[in-house]
Amino acid sequence: MTQKPPIGRDTRLCMSLSARPGNYGSRFHNRLYELTGLDYVYKSFSTTDLPAAIGGIRALGVRGCAISMPFKEAVISLIDDLAPSAAAIDSVNTIVNDDGRLTGHNTDYGAVRTLIADIDPATPFVLRGSGGMAKAVAAAFRDAGFAHGTIVARNEEAGRGLAALYGFAWRGEAEGAAPILVNVTPLGMTGADAERLAFPAAMIERAAIAFDVVQYPPETPFLRATRAAGARVITGTEVATLQALEQFVLYTGVRPTDAQVDEAAAFARG
Structure with missing residues (x-):
């Protein structure tokens, strides 16, 4: 296993926005960063000001953001592009930030x-x-x-x-x-x-x-x-694992092994 660098100025931030944040996504992504040695960190947030939160993603260079209830439709007007997975159903659960341009995806489907x-x-x-x-x-x-x-x-x-x-x-x-x-x-x-x-x-x-x-x-x-x-x-945990894996790939460009995904999922459930 490649050693994950300590958090520093080059560390890339990913996050989630939800009305009721949980720990599963944070634990799953952060464990995969450790297993793959990637210089990333993941943190969940809630907000009562969605436009400001999305503006923060753009302004601060947050690499990716998971979107949960009740923001999956409301966020569409605040981002720049929709990938086919999100455009087909007018629902976004993932934002990828490429140099300030925000694209919405849907990995739930x-x-x-x-x-x-x-x-x-x-x-x-x-x-x-x-x-x-x-x-x-x-x-x-x-x-x-x-x-x-x-x-x-x-x-x-x-x-x-x-x-x-x-x-x-x-x-x-x-x-x-x-x-x-x-x-x-x-x-x-x-x-x-x-x-x-x-x-x-x-x-x-x-x-x-x-x-x-x-x-x-x-x-x-x-x-x-x-x-x-x-x-x-x-279960919702099964959905969460599969969709979070695809988010991880979108954010990092790296596809972990099945064994790494299983270990991260078990860690997140614990």
Whole structure:
């Protein structure tokens, strides 16, 4: 393992912006910097002034920034370019700074495509959520061949818009049954929503696959309930690892080995 240089004036900074910052991304990226010997450091931040934060990225030469809820759509007007991965779904989860020019990417989409690749696309699903991450997930399902999907969102305008964009149905409330349940909301996340189930118990008991994009805690009430009912679960940590790996490559130009990624992911979970 190449020795990582001590932090100094040449160290490159990467960061994240989120309403509720967690530790997974910081631990994952910083561990990979150590394993690959790269002179980088990664720090998570929150903000109530998104334009100022993006201006700081540009002015201070921050190399890259991960974008999480609720900024994935709002950030688009503040940057210079969109890579195809972000332009296709109007949602940004990654900013790369090339000499002051900020380009938005979306690595969530590819992560979701990878995680659902072995599921029969004829299987119906219900997706709860209508924000930027929901766009990435819905697009991934559509592009993987899933045609029988329902978007659940209380915001009728946003929910109907997302459903129409990808050819799915819309409902205001979660009801009925579907083999695949997907949560793309903060329900189950730490804070006020920590104990809330993303779907009614009756739907959970009949599901075969539960997919929750909430990263922390790794086991949300929704996932615990579906696992107890015998369903397969796909966790937000799995999404976080795959999308963060692609961010790492965008920021550094280096693709770590599978063993390094596994070690960094285990370190981040610990």
